[in-house]
Amino acid sequence: MTLWGWIVVACVAAYVTKLLGHLVPAAWLEDPRVARIAGTLTIGLLASLTVTNTVSSGQELVLDARLGALAAAAVALWLRAPFLVVVVVGALAAAGLRLLGLP
Secondary structure, eight states: OOHHHHHHHHHHHHHHHHHHHHTSOHHHHTSHHHHHHHHHHHHHHHHHHHHHHHHEETTEEOOSHHHHHHHHHHHHHHTTOOHHHHHHHHHHHHHHHHHTTOO
16 A cells, blocks of 8 residues: 555544544543543543653653653753743753753
């Protein structure tokens, strides 16, 4: 199958998944366990995406200033800093590490 064929298959699968989501009974969605699980899954998926984008470049693992920035931002989050402060701390850590010669 060509690349465009796979793109069409992915689009149809996404549409069907979204359609099935609208067909779920409302009573199921009102259960507190469902809300808790959905929130936990969202956090887990976002965290894994962030780490994957931090330590990979193409198809290889790379340990560079991005990992230091992520660690600094994680410490700021652990200290319960506001989101804007977390972003600035991460950016400053990356800039400082790159200034020290880390790629």
